Amino acid sequence: MADVDHQQTNGSEEKPTVSIGAVVGSPCFDRDLVSAASKLGTVNFRFLCYYIGGQRATWTPVAGQDPPEISVPDMQMNADSWSRYFCGQMSPWIDLDAEDEALAAVSERALLQELDYAKYLNLKAIMITLKHRDSPRLAALLAKRMWTTNVYYRIWVVVPTEEAALGERRDGDDRDLWGVWADFRRAVANHRLIGACVKLSADLDDEFVEPKRYRRWLAEPVAAVWLDADLFMQDARNKLLLPPAHSALVRALFAPTPSAQPIISCSSAASFDADVLGLYVPPVARLFAERVGVDSDEQSNSVISGFDDALQVPLQPLSDNLDSHTYEIFEKDPIKYVQYQKAIELAADKLLSDGVAATELVVMVLGAGRGPLVSAAIKAEAAVQRRRRDSAISFRLFAVEKNENAIVTLKFMNDTHWRKRVQVVCSDMRSFRPDVQADIVVSELLGSTRGASAQQHGSAVMGFAGYFDSVLFDDVTLSILPATHSPGLISWFPALFPLRDPVRLKKDDQLNVDISRRLDDGGVWYEWRAQYESPDGPVTTELQNPEGQSYYMRLQ
Numbered sequence: 001m002a003d004v005d006h007q008q009t010n011g012s013e014e015k016p017t018v019s020i021g022a023v024v025g026s027p028c029f030d031r032d033l034v035s036a037a038s039k040l041g042t043v044n045f046r047f048l049c050y051y052i053g054g055q056r057a058t059w060t061p062v063a064g065q066d067p068p069e070i071s072v073p074d075m076q077m078n079a080d081s082w083s084r085y086f087c088g089q090m091s092p093w094i095d096l097d098a099e100d101e102a103l104a105a106v107s108e109r110a111l112l113q114e115l116d117y118a119k120y121l122n123l124k125a126i127m128i129t130l131k132h133r134d135s136p137r138l139a140a141l142l143a144k145r146m147w148t149t150n151v152y153y154r155i156w157v158v159v160p161t162e163e164a165a166l167g168e169r170r171d172g173d174d175r176d177l178w179g180v181w182a183d184f185r186r187a188v189a190n191h192r193l194i195g196a197c198v199k200l201s202a203d204l205d206d207e208f209v210e211p212k213r214y215r216r217w218l219a220e221p222v223a224a225v226w227l228d229a230d231l232f233m234q235d236a237r238n239k240l241l242l243p244p245a246h247s248a249l250v251r252a253l254f255a256p257t258p259s260a261q262p263i264i265s266c267s268s269a270a271s272f273d274a275d276v277l278g279l280y281v282p283p284v285a286r287l288f289a290e291r292v293g294v295d296s297d298e299q300s301n302s303v304i305s306g307f308d309d310a311l312q313v314p315l316q317p318l319s320d321n322l323d324s325h326t327y328e329i330f331e332k333d334p335i336k337y338v339q340y341q342k343a344i345e346l347a348a349d350k351l352l353s354d355g356v357a358a359t360e361l362v363v364m365v366l367g368a369g370r371g372p373l374v375s376a377a378i379k380a381e382a383a384v385q386r387r388r389r390d391s392a393i394s395f396r397l398f399a400v401e402k403n404e405n406a407i408v409t410l411k412f413m414n415d416t417h418w419r420k421r422v423q424v425v426c427s428d429m430r431s432f433r434p435d436v437q438a439d440i441v442v443s444e445l446l447g448s449t450r451g452a453s454a455q456q457h458g459s460a461v462m463g464f465a466g467y468f469d470s471v472l473f474d475d476v477t478l479s480i481l482p483a484t485h486s487p488g489l490i491s492w493f494p495a496l497f498p499l500r501d502p503v504r505l506k507k508d509d510q511l512n513v514d515i516s517r518r519l520d521d522g523g524v525w526y527e528w529r530a531q532y533e534s535p536d537g538p539v540t541t542e543l544q545n546p547e548g549q550s551y552y553m554r555l556q
Helices: 033-042 054-058 079-085 101-121 136-148 177-187 211-219 244-254 274-278 281-289 296-301 324-331 336-353 372-387 404-416
Strands: 021-023 047-051 086-089 125-129 154-160 194-199 222-228 261-265 360-366 394-401 422-426 440-442 452-454 459-466 469-473 476-479 495-505 510-519 523-534 537-540
Touching: 033 047, 033 274, 047 054, 047 079, 079 086, 086 101, 101 125, 101 136, 125 222, 136 177, 154 177, 154 222, 177 194, 177 211, 211 244, 222 244, 244 281, 261 281, 324 404, 336 360, 336 372, 336 440, 336 469, 336 476, 360 372, 372 394, 372 404, 372 440, 394 404, 404 422, 495 510, 495 523
Parallel strands: 021 047, 021 261, 047 086, 086 125, 125 154, 154 194, 194 222, 222 261, 360 394, 360 440, 394 422
Antiparallel strands: 452 510, 459 495, 469 476, 510 523, 523 537
16 A cells, blocks of 8 residues: 555545445444444545455364354444444455355354344345356355245345456366456346445456456446545646546446445454555546536436336336326427427428429428427427528428327417417328328437347347437437447437346357347237357347237237
8 A cells, every 4th residue: 555645534525425335344343333334424435335244254264163153233323324434345255156055064063153243233235256267166155045935135245356366267268357247147046135246456468458358347237336445646736636547447447336335354453453544536427427428417307317227117008198297308308409400491491492382382291299399399389480581481380299188288389389380180100191291291200229249258138229310301310329329318228138038159259149129919019039159059049928928019
């Protein structure tokens, strides 16, 4: 750990908004954890990580002997405090997958005992360190425990960022550390309460330096990131900071992930010192306060706050009428209606320049909802009129909507905002038969999807995301593609085509996706399958969503 000027204190620092934990490395507070927690609280830590077994964490396994008893009494604080301020650590000698069968057996008994005590204490999180590239016995015990008993704590599986920490690779094992974690996650059946605690080492393996490889962790349930004081260095002003590679990793991978809580340890310290640990809170807080993309104020005020990275059942407006609240959310989109207005303007200009009409253009809005596209069309008309002052151009407007409830709103808008110039039609657009030909048709019927790719690194494919890039007219577009996403567009999320069983791929494996659109008298659905090469030859997944059994879009 760098020699730190102890005149640096947290007194002048604002309290961090991120929840930062401290790892108490030595079990010296078994009966006085309140004191340790209080000291850490004064330097802005929110919780501490402590050995569940207390002093027995220092025990050295001896053949034929049992470990000491757990020595952390529960009565030193109430259940709420245990839950809010403590994360449990398993005794470091526990190794269920040790080659020594006696150690493996005593470890299994000890782990079960400490898991039981964690539940007794009402802890919300428990840290267990991976010790091997393969941990089948540990995975089996955790899977059985988490899937067959009522537990409320989370398991943080500590994963290193240096392969040497897990021993040498066996012949034929080409997995990197992400692959080791992915196999463990799969071995516990992807339990939602089991996540990774990524422990940063001084020397990061290449997979944690190369963005294309470390971004795989963005799709993983990362619960915490462990930073040791020895990682930090000082700049010219004696301020503590992480090395560039570590800072880049934290900013790109962990800071944007709300569930990833930073924890700080000081492994080189001879004894516990809350003030020394507290010196590392400000630089860590600054790192985790830097959000990629939208800032925190925008995130909290966003219309879609809480919807990111959340599975949602798609709306089916053809069969289910939308409610007023849903319409209102759509109408708050800051970019969509601006783009539609531009597109209508360009389309009108082109039609007029081509001589299609001299004084009147028929504009039909199909699926008008509560009228935002109608308002966009009226604004477009005004813009065209300003540019073409020598012509008496006007729009003849139709608003077609099948939702009888929204028709009430459209008629109100027509009376109070549109000067009764819009013909409001209550009809399904598919059965609408107007007596005039439309010059411009405006609609929001947009969707997504396609894809085939070669993997640049080992990965696990759990499904496919569908996006769209739509040309409204000429060069006016709306896009939800990550590379060309329309700034501020919030009305559409990607479609998800999941695979029932994740597919593990190696570097340069070719993955092909076959998606078909099926139709019957009542509705439409997608069916899909993936094909890839395995050591035994081509593998094709089972057909997903056959006959629309999992998801079916009704057309009436």
